[in-house]
Amino acid sequence: xxxxxxxxxxxxxxxxxxxxxxxxxxxxxxxxxxxxxxxxxxxxxxxxxxxxxxxxxxxxxxxxxxxxxxxxxxxxxxxxxxxxxxxxxxxxxxxxxxxxxxxxxxxxxxxxxxx
Amino acid sequence: xxxxxxxxxxxxxxxxxxxxxxxxxxxxxxxxxxxxxxxxxxxxxxxxxxxxxxxxxxxxxxxxxxxxxxxxxxxxxxxxxxxxxxxxxxxxxxxxxxxxxxxxxxxxxxxxxxxxxxxxxxxxxxxxxxxxxxxxxxxxxxxxxxxxxxxxxxxxxxxxxxxxxxxxxxxxxxxxxxxxxxxxxxxxxxxxxxxxxxxxxxxxxxxxxxxxxxxxxxxxxxxxxxxxxxxxxxxxxxxxxxxxxxxxxxxxxxxxxxxxxxxxxxxxxxxxxxxxxxxxxxxxxxxxxxxxxxxxxxxxxxxxxxxxxxxxxxxxxxxxxxxxxxxxxxxxxxxxx
Numbered sequence: 001x002x003x004x005x006x007x008x009x010x011x012x013x014x015x016x017x018x019x020x021x022x023x024x025x026x027x028x029x030x031x032x033x034x035x036x037x038x039x040x041x042x043x044x045x046x047x048x049x050x051x052x053x054x055x056x057x058x059x060x061x062x063x064x065x066x067x068x069x070x071x072x073x074x075x076x077x078x079x080x081x082x083x084x085x086x087x088x089x090x091x092x093x094x095x096x097x098x099x100x101x102x103x104x105x106x107x108x109x110x111x112x113x114x115x
Numbered sequence: 116x117x118x119x120x121x122x123x124x125x126x127x128x129x130x131x132x133x134x135x136x137x138x139x140x141x142x143x144x145x146x147x148x149x150x151x152x153x154x155x156x157x158x159x160x161x162x163x164x165x166x167x168x169x170x171x172x173x174x175x176x177x178x179x180x181x182x183x184x185x186x187x188x189x190x191x192x193x194x195x196x197x198x199x200x201x202x203x204x205x206x207x208x209x210x211x212x213x214x215x216x217x218x219x220x221x222x223x224x225x226x227x228x229x230x231x232x233x234x235x236x237x238x239x240x241x242x243x244x245x246x247x248x249x250x251x252x253x254x255x256x257x258x259x260x261x262x263x264x265x266x267x268x269x270x271x272x273x274x275x276x277x278x279x280x281x282x283x284x285x286x287x288x289x290x291x292x293x294x295x296x297x298x299x300x301x302x303x304x305x306x307x308x309x310x311x312x313x314x315x316x317x318x319x320x321x322x323x324x325x326x327x328x329x330x331x332x333x334x335x336x337x338x339x340x341x342x343x344x345x346x347x348x349x350x351x352x353x354x355x356x357x358x359x360x361x362x363x364x365x366x367x368x369x370x371x372x373x374x375x376x377x378x379x380x381x382x383x384x385x386x387x388x389x390x391x392x393x394x395x396x397x398x399x400x401x402x403x404x405x406x407x408x409x410x411x412x413x414x415x416x417x418x419x420x421x422x423x424x425x426x427x428x429x430x431x432x433x434x435x436x437x438x439x440x441x442x443x444x445x446x447x448x449x450x451x452x
Contacts, residue, residue: 032366035255037173037282039365072361076252076369079358080445086355087374087441094205095434098212101144102427105216105320 032069138326140316140333144217147210148311149337150344154203155300157345158241161196162293169248171289173282176250180359194352200242202348204375207238211402215426218409218419219317225406227310232402233303236395237296239375244292246373250285253370255363258284260372260383264391320414368447377440378433384446401429 033039139145168183170176184190211231214220220228247254247261265276279287360370372380382390409422 032364035173035363035365040173040280040282040284069364072252072364073367073369076360076362079360080370083358083371084442087371087377088438090201090205090374091434091437091441094208095430097205097209098430101209101212102216104144105213106423 034065034069133329133331135327136316136330136333137318138328139319140330141328141336143340144213145316146333146337146340147206147213149334150341151203151206151210152304153337153341154199154206154345155304157199158196158203159297161192161199164192165196166293169289171248171286173250173285176248176285177359177363180249180251184359190356191352194355194357195349197245197357198348198352198355199345200245201373202344204238204242206344207235211235212426212430214317215405216423217317217320218414220406221409221411223314224310224317227307227314228406229403230303230307230310232399234300234307235402236399237299237303240299241292241296242373242375244288244296247288248285248292249359250363251360252362252364253358253360253372255365256368256370257372257376258288259365260388260391264388267388267392369445371440371445374437374441377437381436381440384440 165183168179168186168189170179180193182189183193214228214231243257247258262276262280265279266272268275371377379391379394382394405422409416409418411418413419
């Protein structure tokens, strides 16, 4: 029983430690662009200028596209931040469920003895 | 065979399925596998409805998901499918844990354990391909990770990635999700269930069951537990609809994978793309090796304790990494080698 208490305490401790993130952001090497079948045909270079020329893109359209992209990025960042709580809850739920199963079967296992 | 012996054969009755099983078959721990099967049935039903709306193409996939979400009950069906997929994965891990803790992988159940391990990987495969199929920013980044991981395979990687990529990629992932994986699921699940019938339900490790129950009573409990679990899932699907990110955009990494894959995400951050290639193989090999490492017959053997505590340690690390990465901001991996 004591071992499971230690196990759970360790998990709680690790959860607190986990909030000290480790990320290294902002090293995008490729110019962001919307993925379409045309850009996939053209490879992953990120250079869509030829495609834009061919399809008659003008500066106004490009500015509107940039604006949409920025808005989309904001939405993605917001949703990713919102998902954090769910991830932590799901992981802790899994930990508690496994600990519960271990408690039921290993505790009795210890009390029982013969097979 | 003579005509006389044929006439003596008893006609098959539904009640023939109602054979005796140990009493503990009615416990939740021994019904988790059944709730997983119910989950897969629900996933097939909702998946068929979703397939009626889905357009498996680079330009049409995300829009078709949006159209489905706008249809009556469409968003709830999509959310229920997503939440059920998460619940099934969760239950598969619990089922695996129960098998480990009761030592039910030993002896004649060794082969069934192997089928079970493959079923775990098929489940994870469903989860992954389902994520890509949304073809939003999360799905696209997941796809890009796989392509870049394939590229690091020595000798054949680059050629293989070019064959698997291209404009038909969404169609191929859809075919994998809706055809290849269901076939594999059937191929592994049918012998898994047949072997369970053949070996009988694994006994409790600490005592042999004296009282018995019936298979129908066991199924009744499975349905009862399933109603509770998937009832909660139906509620969660209504309250917290599945997210569909904008995009997809190439050249940025802004999302994180679903919680199950966050372990690989952390390893990728520390080791690089090779981690995505090697870590699943190590996990697969480790799980397959369990019944070969523990050949003991006693429940108190040292080797069994090593397996149990090794598993608890591995799960603790897994959960720690999920929380650690889950609480950290997304980082860029691709193009870092």
